[in-house]
Amino acid sequence: GEGANMPTQPEGIEVFQAAKIMYAPGKASNAGGVACSGLEMSQNSLRLNWTREEVDARLDGIMTSIHKNCYDTAKKYGRE
Numbered sequence: 333g334e335g336a337n338m339p340t341q342p343e344g345i346e347v348f349q350a351a352k353i354m355y356a357p358g359k360a361s362n363a364g365g366v367a368c369s370g371l372e373m374s375q376n377s378l379r380l381n382w383t384r385e386e387v388d389a390r391l392d393g394i395m396t397s398i399h400k401n402c403y404d405t406a407k408k409y410g411r412e
Contacts, residue, residue: 349411360402367394 339358340348348355371390375382382390406412 356402360398363398364391364395367391 340355345355368387368391371382371387374380403412
């Protein structure tokens with residue numbers, strides 16, 4: 333995955349794909365940290381305290397959804 337949000341130009345992505353280099357956009361690669369921050373902000377704004385298990389369950393749902401969307405899109409474009 334990329335280390336920043338979308339630094340690779342479309343031409344660079346084509347080079348990765350032609351060389352069979354696995355590529356994941358930064359926004360997808362960094363999604364776990366962003367999702368955790370979002371969960372933390374939600375807890376703070378609602379003045380809630382979730383257990384570690386509740387946070388993990390919510391994060392698992394978010395990450396599973398992101399993975400499914402990425403996989404389905406890759407399959408649609410023949411990039412499984």
